[in-house]
Amino acid sequence: MTTTPQAPLLSAQGLHVAFPARHGGAPARAVDGVDLDIRPGEVVALVGESGCGKTTLARSLLGLVAPTEGRVTFDGEPLRYSSRALKAYRRRVQLVLQDPSGSLNPRHTVYDAVAEGLRIHRGAGDERAAVAQALSRAGLRPPERFFLRYPHELSGGQRQRVVIAGALVLEPELLVADEPVASLDASVRGEILALLLRLRTELGLAALVVTHDLGLAWNIADRVAVMYLGRIVETGDAEKVLTAPQHPYTQALLSVLPEAPGDPVVLSGEPPDPSRIPTGCRFRARCQILASGEAERAGVAHRCRTEDLEVLGGGGEAQVACHWARALDPAL
Template sequence: MSAVDETGTDRSRVSPDTAAVPLLSASGVRVSFPGRRGAAPARAVDGVDLDIGTGEIVALVGESGCGKTSLARALLGLVRPEAGRVSFGGVPLGYDSRALRAYRRRVQLVLQDPSGSLNPRHTVYDAVSEGLRIHGYDGDEGAAVAEALSRAGLRPPERFFLRYPHELSGGQRQRVVIAGALVLRPELIVADEPVASLDASVRGEILALLLRLRDELGLSALVVTHDLGLAWNIADRVAVMYLGRVVETGTVEEVLTRPRHPYTQAMLSVLPESPVPPVVLAGEPPDPSRVPPGCRFHPRCQVLASGAADDVAARCRTEDPPVLAGGSAGAVACHWAARTGTAPADGRGRGTKGTKGTERTAPADGRGEDAESTEGTDGRGEGTDGGGGTEVAAGPSGA
């Protein structure tokens, strides 16, 4: 049997993943959109393997248009991949309405804009209980709503039941959205730019909340973001996407302090505290309806342009690097980086990150998670979380 899969990739060259069965797994996933006016289809997701383990937080990063949202939608079962498959707990997703309904209890989406995702005419109780009603929950609805609000740091929860979105702060609205996802007791959440619309002072608190939910509930998360600072602060593992593919993956420390792919290096070089000069990528912005042959990054690759990759240049121009395995092992889809095997010794590292997980250091404004949640709309300090203590460090982008 041929080892070349439907993406044209020689799978025999992909290192096997020996880890336990991941909670959520994409394998060879492809999603494309019809081209406009006779143009070639846009290959938004062009053969991606990605695993998320139980209790693991994976950040999917990359510039706008690289396919993050399309991949997330495929993982959520909102779009059926045209090739490859998505599995949950080792079982491939079913796409009939009953199977999808059951799946959506277990995997919940948290959208980025709490103002946009909350109906201004619905109370907090309505917003959080909606999922229970959709799924025909037959338990104690009020108790479930109260528990979800409490878990999301809005305490005492009953004080929030009859409030409307406009009566809440931005951070409290985001907590209501998170409570709406938690109420169905999912095993995994997909958070699309979860703090992008929030003030810097509130961002750390929401990130700390997500970390605490992981620690307390064993909740897994895929965080979709173009913000490397967010990835740094929240994720265990990072997958960097470029033009429909994951081009580098590994632990946060590996990828953000010792980036191996020239694209990751370029992204990190433009952060304010980068120790290396910013890399301005040449060439056209990537177009998923015109994926270059060979390595899809090669027309813009600063390493190839510099001559430093001359010995592999022919392969860069003609040979598509293998699809990276979705598991936890660090990997890079780059002929030059795979050959050198290590990060370049030119000071591109970002410095040391410090301790991971719940021991991350305080946010830049010195406030813990409790600070924002005490911000009641009437100054009485409703919503005191009381469960804080998980703090978040300023990351590579100063998040």
């Protein structure tokens, strides 16, 4: 008996976000055609170098940046951009930022920081009990011990837990975590990642984790989407993508991890300017496969230089936007 795939909780369809250039130049295509689904209870890692568009994509999924083309749907309904609609949406989808020091007002106690969302959304019920429950779920126990403390009295890991508690207090269905452990000591990172996984197990929370760290993606994600120059270039089950990457960009990112076999692949130059996306494959100017002649031997070098690749589908199947990888494996 076949099971019907679960309908996505959050979905981006044909999403584009462009920012106008100064002095009348070409607009910067920060997100240049993205389909992405996140199912209930699923953790998706969005990975890539700085400047690849992943934070802009996350902000667009949150309704903080309106797309110039395409749409975002949540629970089957298109996202609307009126103040009232966005306020209702943000009860259900919460953002966790990478820098807890910047996320917390130094003049507010932990209690006030966590209660802020309830007050904005006029949450009904017992505020004190809701704050205590959120702090406890975030691993700050007994919660009452933290009520009257200020951010400067906490460790970095405790501050990040307060930020997570501030998101949890509204009982959302999805967290968008932007580099959630980037500013933390290595000794604390594992604790926060374990917390996020426990929240998924206990509360059924879905999460989009934005990161440049493939090691983090390996530890936390069910599925990985690799982004380069405004598009997802490889996606699929986390274990499959991270143990057998098909796209040369993914291979290069993984090659620099300490446990990776072989020599690291050093990519030349920086990602191209998003206002001047090259013809053909957008990775071709830095591609080690094209530079080494392997693409020529596979008979796809001309296509790499001239033929754009279509937007990958947003579902969970393994996909790659690479002429060379598809020549080696036509099933991709």
